Amino acid sequence: MSANDKPGILHVYDGIEEMDNHLPNWWLFLLWSTVLFGFGYWFYYQVSGVGPGSMAVYKAEAAEAARNAASNQPVSDETLLALMLDSQSVEQGKAQFTQQCAACHGQKGEGLIGPNLTDKFWLHGGTPMAIHKTVSEGVVAKGMPAWERTLGAERVRSIAAYVLTLKNTNVPGKAPQGELAE
Amino acid sequence: MAQPRASGPGTGHLSSIRPDGSRLGIHPSDVHGRFITWRRIVFAVLIAIYAVTPFIRMGGHPAIHLDVAARRFYLFGSTFNAQDFWIVLFLLTTTGFSLLFATAWLGRVWCGWACPQTVFLEGVYRRIERWIDGPRERRLKLAAGPWTPERVLRAVTKHGAFLAVSWLLAHVALAFFVSVKGLGTMVLDGPGGHAVPFAWAMAVTGALYFNFAWFREQLCVVLCPYGRLQSAMQDRDSLLIGYDIARGEPRGRLVKAKLALAEAPRQGDCVDCRKCVTACPTGIDIRNGLQMDCIACAQCVDACDEVMDKVGRPRGLIRYDSLNGLEGQPRRVVRPRLLLYGGFLLVSALALTVSLVGRTPFEANLLRFQGLPYFLEGTTVRNQFELHLVNKNPVESTFTVRVDSPVPANVVVPQQQVTLGSLESFRLPLFVTVERGPRVPFVFKVEVTDQVSGQVRRLEARFLGPPGASR
Numbered sequence: 001m002s003a004n005d006k007p008g009i010l011h012v013y014d015g016i017e018e019m020d021n022h023l024p025n026w027w028l029f030l031l032w033s034t035v036l037f038g039f040g041y042w043f044y045y046q047v048s049g050v051g052p053g054s055m056a057v058y059k060a061e062a063a064e065a066a067r068n069a070a071s072n073q074p075v076s077d078e079t080l081l082a083l084m085l086d087s088q089s090v091e092q093g094k095a096q097f098t099q100q101c102a103a104c105h106g107q108k109g110e111g112l113i114g115p116n117l118t119d120k121f122w123l124h125g126g127t128p129m130a131i132h133k134t135v136s137e138g139v140v141a142k143g144m145p146a147w148e149r150t151l152g153a154e155r156v157r158s159i160a161a162y163v164l165t166l167k168n169t170n171v172p173g174k175a176p177q178g179e180l181a182e
Numbered sequence: 183m184a185q186p187r188a189s190g191p192g193t194g195h196l197s198s199i200r201p202d203g204s205r206l207g208i209h210p211s212d213v214h215g216r217f218i219t220w221r222r223i224v225f226a227v228l229i230a231i232y233a234v235t236p237f238i239r240m241g242g243h244p245a246i247h248l249d250v251a252a253r254r255f256y257l258f259g260s261t262f263n264a265q266d267f268w269i270v271l272f273l274l275t276t277t278g279f280s281l282l283f284a285t286a287w288l289g290r291v292w293c294g295w296a297c298p299q300t301v302f303l304e305g306v307y308r309r310i311e312r313w314i315d316g317p318r319e320r321r322l323k324l325a326a327g328p329w330t331p332e333r334v335l336r337a338v339t340k341h342g343a344f345l346a347v348s349w350l351l352a353h354v355a356l357a358f359f360v361s362v363k364g365l366g367t368m369v370l371d372g373p374g375g376h377a378v379p380f381a382w383a384m385a386v387t388g389a390l391y392f393n394f395a396w397f398r399e400q401l402c403v404v405l406c407p408y409g410r411l412q413s414a415m416q417d418r419d420s421l422l423i424g425y426d427i428a429r430g431e432p433r434g435r436l437v438k439a440k441l442a443l444a445e446a447p448r449q450g451d452c453v454d455c456r457k458c459v460t461a462c463p464t465g466i467d468i469r470n471g472l473q474m475d476c477i478a479c480a481q482c483v484d485a486c487d488e489v490m491d492k493v494g495r496p497r498g499l500i501r502y503d504s505l506n507g508l509e510g511q512p513r514r515v516v517r518p519r520l521l522l523y524g525g526f527l528l529v530s531a532l533a534l535t536v537s538l539v540g541r542t543p544f545e546a547n548l549l550r551f552q553g554l555p556y557f558l559e560g561t562t563v564r565n566q567f568e569l570h571l572v573n574k575n576p577v578e579s580t581f582t583v584r585v586d587s588p589v590p591a592n593v594v595v596p597q598q599q600v601t602l603g604s605l606e607s608f609r610l611p612l613f614v615t616v617e618r619g620p621r622v623p624f625v626f627k628v629e630v631t632d633q634v635s636g637q638v639r640r641l642e643a644r645f646l647g648p649p650g651a652s653r
Contacts, residue, residue, distance in 0.1 A: 021195050022203035024404065026397075103596045103610050112596040113613070140553055143566055143613055149552060 075157060080128035083161035093162030096155050100147065109166040110173025114144065117163055118171040126167065126181030132160040197465040197475055198399055207325055208399060210308070211318040211460040215484025224295055225305030236357035241576040243604075247361045254605050261576045263605055266541065272534035279527035281408070285415040286523050287515070289422040290478035293409065299393075299401055300477065304463065306347060307394040314340045318460060344395045345387070352386035399464045403475045413474070415523075418505040419514045423478050425458075425469040425500050426451075426508055433469075436493055451495050458482035458500055468500055543635040544581065545572035548628055548643050551611070555646045559615075562592075563622060563647040567612040571630070573602035579634040583610065587626040589645075591616045614645060622647035 011018040045051040052060070083089045098107065104114035115123055124134045136156045138146030148156050200206050238245040241259035248255050255262040262269070284291060294300060314336055315321045324333055357365045360379060373380035393401060402409055416422070430452035452469065459467045461481040466473050468482045486500040507513045551566035558564075573579050580601045585593045594613040602608055616622065628641045 019195070022199070022201060024196070024199045024205070024400070025203040026205065026400070027404070028203065099607075100609060103608070113594055113611075114596075138553075140557075143564075143611070145551055145553060145566075 075129070075132055075153075077128040080132060080157065080160055080164065083157060084128075084164045086161070089158045089161050090165055092155070093158035093160070096151065096159050097162050100151070101159065104143075106171075106173055108171045108173075109163070109169070110171040112174065115177045116171075116174040117166050118169040118173065119176045120168060120180055121176035121178045122181045123178035128160065128164055131163050132157065135159050135163070196403060197467075198403060205400075206465060208463060208465045209318045209321040209325070210463045210481065211457070211485070212312070213457075213461045213481050213485045213488070215487055217480035218484050221295060221480070222305070225301050228296065228301050229305060233354055236354060236362045243576055244361050246358055248359050249361075250359060256576065259576060260538075260541075261574050261604055263572070263574060265545070265572075266574075269534070269537050269541070272530060272537055275530040276527065276534045279523060279530050282415055283520070283523040283527045285412060286417065286420055286519050289416060289420045290409075290412060290476070291421070293402065294478040294480060297477075299406075300479065302351065302390075303394055303398060304479070307344060308463075310343050310347065311340060314343065341395060345391055348390035348394065349383075349387045351390055352383050355386055356383050399475075399477075402477050403464060409474070409477075417517070417519055418511075419517055421502055421504060422472060423468065423476060423480060423483060423500065424472060424503055424505065424508045426498070426503075427469075427471075428510065430469065430499050451490070451499050453489065453493060455489055457485040457489055461485040472505065541574075542639070543573075543575045543637060544579070544630075544632045544639070545570070545574065545607075546581075546630040546639045546641060548612075548641045550643075556648075558618070558648070561618055562615050563618050564613060564615040565645050565647075567614070567643060569610040569612055569628065569630070569641075570607065571600060571602065571610060572607040573604060573632075575632070575634045576604050577634060578603050579632055581633070582631045583612075584629040584631075585612070585614070585626065586629060587614065587616075587624075587645075589616050589621045589624050589626075591626070591645075616645065616647075618647060622649070 008019050009017045010020055045053060097105075097109075101109075101114075104112055105117055106112050106114075109117035111117065115121075120126075122130070124130060124139060134144065136146065136148035136153075138144045140146065147159070151159075195201060198206050198208055235246055236244060241256075243256040243259075243261070245258055246256070253264040255266075281292065311321070315324055324336070327333065353365065356379060360368065368376040368379055429450065431450045433450050433452035433454040436453045458469065459465075459482075461484070462468065463479060463481065464475040464477060466475045468476065480502070483500050483502070487497040490497050490499055504513055547570045549568045549570060551568050553566075556563050556565050569583060571581055573581070578601060580599050582599050583595055584598070585591075585595065587593065592615040594615075596611060600608050600610060612628070614626065623644055623646050625642055625644050628643065630639045630641065631637075632639075
């Protein structure tokens, strides 16, 4: 069969006839809308300079990350005490404590295999920074793992803040160990 | 074959699009018959299943609750978490191969009877349109006429009803993802506090409205990939809806009985009433042969059967049959293609069953604690482990941990019993201390018992230490 047998047929191969019909108008509408959108997008981001380019967005995000890192860097007794008053951080710390610490230190910090955290006695120091160091670096010889590697700096800080809130809650549990720290 | 063709193969254009590219409004006529009746029953059952499922609870949770945000999936009393995602592979292959199998065997039975597009369009939206705008002739006249106050009123009523139904269907869809209870809370709280689910509900409402009020058959003939794949799966023995050319042609108006006697030898059964064309929801003429636009809805079958009954001819001029059957060739069901697809389906379904049955109701993994592999203290050596427990039961369960060591050991487990809610996880430390000696290293066992299912998991771990005799 040749292409000329029927009107409007451009090409025939293996019984498949090709014609040149009008596309559905809704389909053309979609096509021209996307083309128009593409031009608008290109103009907004690449030409006009109004929209931020990829590089500008990247730089803004990098600066934001750097700011966060800088503000996070120094951990001190003061920042930990401030966190202790921040209910959101303490809530986060409590959630982590229940997940990771409660198995050894008890649900309320009353101590099981690990020492009681609710009394006035501390084995490795009871200051905010000492508690933070014990959590982040661990006391490997005694079975307390170093948590900073697994949990990251932020969660370790929130755990330290939560443990500070436990201090002197005196939940009956394991007998006091270590040195008295007021 | 020399026959007049208005659309379909050989005519070269889509039946629902005019030559200038504009949309041809399709207004199918009312048809009555056995397939229409059965289809209405099937539609009602499917819609009922869709609407009722979110309310059914199994094992303390909704029968289907796909909590994507929390990555918890409750399916018919079982609980799945993100770790179970690999099962989706077999779910997809099983669904895919059943579609292949059904298509090769029964053609587009899915399209005509079970696809949500057909179920909601023919079972809900078109019915509403019929109630408000009347039968085909009235709808055509209305569409062609001017915008009289009556037409405006009808249009507002109809589109209002379409929007209301879309809104309802969208909320049912949302209920599968946030549960009926969650949906109720969100609706009572108002959209302010739940911007994302609210946006989803509105977007789905808009998409459903656009699709069912306007786009309709274009989805089947232009967009649907399954519709396009059909021809690759079907053969000359697949079931389809077709016109018996040998019986019907030459078509022509019914002539009076006396005249018919003389003309009978060359008059076919088709009386060219075009009832099959006006009944078609995609606007094709089935008499032009198998077409890509045909969704096998069987409306033309019922329309033609009604006419055949009236003119006293046997039913089935248009019928469910295969291409071979329509040409009077022997029909075959069992054939290599069907066996191959069926084999794939069977293997897939088997894999799915095995993975579902073999799924454990909890996860228990014994991990060595990070840091040094062992600690030496005087004459003893200590190893630290961590038992990671995940409760995959739909309810709270208690896990009992027991350690079995071949060497006299001092085992410290802070909690021998851990109670976890559904899909909660816990890391339980485990300290094992033994005297240094020639029996180190050795293998010891940890046994975890799930209270709810009663299943026991035995884990093995290697106790490490410096080799050699005691010092």
